[in-house]
Amino acid sequence: MAAFQIPDAFSQQMKAYFGSETYAVFEKALDADTKTSIRLNPFKPCEAFSNLPSVAWNPEGRVLEKRPIFTLDPLFHAGAYYVQESSSMFLGHILESVCAPKDGIYLDLSAAPGGKATLLGSYLGDEGFLVANEVIKARANILKENIIKWGLGNTMVTQNDPEHFGELHGFFDLVLVDAPCSGEGMFRKDPEARDEWSLDHVQLCALRQERIMDQAAALVKAGGYLVYSTCTFNERENEEIVKYVVSEFAYEPVRIPLLPEWNIIESKVETDEGQFFGYRFFPHLVPGEGLFVTVLKRSEDAEVLEPRRVKDFKHPFLKSVSNAEAALIQSQVDLPENSIFYKLQESVFWLNSNFRQHFEFLSRYLNIKYFGVELGQFSKSQLIPSHEWAMSIFPEPGFPTLDLDIKQALQFLRREEFSLTGDLPEGWILITYANLPLGWIKNLGNRINNYYPKEWRIRMQGGEDA
CATH class of the missing domain: 3.40.50.150 (Vaccinia Virus protein VP39)
Structure with missing residues (x-):
């Protein structure tokens, strides 16, 4: 120094x-x-x-x-x-x-x-x-x-x-x-x-x-x-x-x-x-x-701007989700009652409906990078879960959970191959460490796919003895 x-x-x-x-x-x-x-x-x-x-x-x-x-x-x-x-x-x-x-x-x-x-x-x-x-x-x-x-x-x-x-x-x-x-x-x-x-x-x-x-x-x-x-x-x-x-x-x-x-x-x-x-x-x-x-x-006599009501939400990228699609989401995801959904490209996003008017008003002026919780994408009426949903505090009902030790958790975070013991069901499995979610794997029977985001994976070695 x-x-x-x-x-x-x-x-x-x-x-x-x-x-x-x-x-x-x-x-x-x-x-x-x-x-x-x-x-x-x-x-x-x-x-x-x-x-x-x-x-x-x-x-x-x-x-x-x-x-x-x-x-x-x-x-x-x-x-x-x-x-x-x-x-x-x-x-x-x-x-x-x-x-x-x-x-x-x-x-x-x-x-x-x-x-x-x-x-x-x-x-x-x-x-x-x-x-x-x-x-x-x-x-x-x-x-x-x-x-x-x-x-x-x-x-x-x-x-x-x-x-x-x-x-x-x-x-x-x-x-x-x-x-x-x-x-x-x-x-x-x-x-x-x-x-x-x-x-x-x-x-x-x-x-x-x-x-x-x-x-x-x-x-x-x-x-x-x-x-x-x-x-x-x-x-x-x-x-x-x-x-x-x-x-x-x-x-x-x-x-x-x-x-x-x-x-x-x-x-x-x-x-x-x-x-x-x-x-x-x-x-x-x-x-x-x-x-x-x-x-x-x-000061109490300063300006107050209230978001104006818009009957039909229009945005070049964001789309409102239909009532039928919303019902389908709610049937597969355990979400609060005050929920509203939007689509960005093919992904479905959740938002607290109490702030619908504020969000839609803000979206007219601001460049949005992310909002609410991205839940995933639909494929043949089934929601393919996103990593963002795994990281959220929302529950992931219907998915089996596998809690890893430190060595396995670091292998998962590095997107390395690792073996799992026990009789795991096929399909999506939520990976946790100390009972906190880290992301998803998919058990295909003959192999396991790691869905931790490539851009987030850690490259540092060591730590298994922590």
Whole structure:
């Protein structure tokens, strides 16, 4: 790490903030080992992490003694947990503190790779609906994979620039902007970020953040919440952005309760519209990495955009499923009563019917990468199950289940050939590890076909002795 020196201008900036004595402690923390943490999926419970210490501000967070090789853990691939930096889990405390509506429509504007999006999805559960957006195609694909593994079915993954949301002002109950930034908070976790940092880069990031917030702040409906976060420390990308937002839009301050032992630093932002609040996480004070977050509430007299009713849904790619097809799906899949189905190409997708109007309205403006739960494709009136269905929290009735040991599970995840003992029925079999689904095989009698997605298969060897 010594090859990546702390920039002088950054040192001067932080000395001015802390003072020389505290700065020395802060600088030493930047060269210390990082603490690895995970956040459990409450909808896919497992016992593996029950004895680990919790993250102070998030009961679903766990702090690990050392960083394992997650690629070789089948529970990771099953969506039992998400590897997330503990400071970012503070979002859960924010949601609970403001009593954000669990039946609301949320937007995570810069959602990849999916840490905060899966946290929002867990909070919403089966009551709300999340739009998880990412502008960069490669990152949007990673986001899609992580949303599928999380398996809740309450999320729509989109790939759009913030400007594409221009027709949706006042539509969302909560908008999260985890803004691209200069990355000062990553100096410990990613020392290469030190070489990329400069005062010019800070200024460029701040101007970009203002452009993003000029779009994002308008998307929150009256009485809704705007959450803005960065992984950087400087005021130009944090407090100054708060001042910019409240000078352009009608927002009210929100103060989040803290416990003293958390060592989270509250900052007060003085504006012409009153005092607002921000929250900083410093690596010498908390087990996580650097973070800034603020919460604002939209004025009650701001705009509210309700989705317009459309009698006949028309979309160039999505098609509504007929009543006869819906009845056929329901006869083969154990789904909630509030279900609606769509077809994309030949695949059938499930969606919570409570959000039909919102989804169809959003689909007019956004580039959809994934939504709900992809159930599979029909062949001669029989549903061929998809991997996405296997990864969802929906039950898979009518299919036999085979729970594998660690060696077999890794062979399955690598799409290697492996032998199975016992009298297995022919046809589709749901593969599980620790009783959590991993995917499908099909027993043809003389051979077994592995249907784990080729693009997801792991290539790393080892792990069988874990």
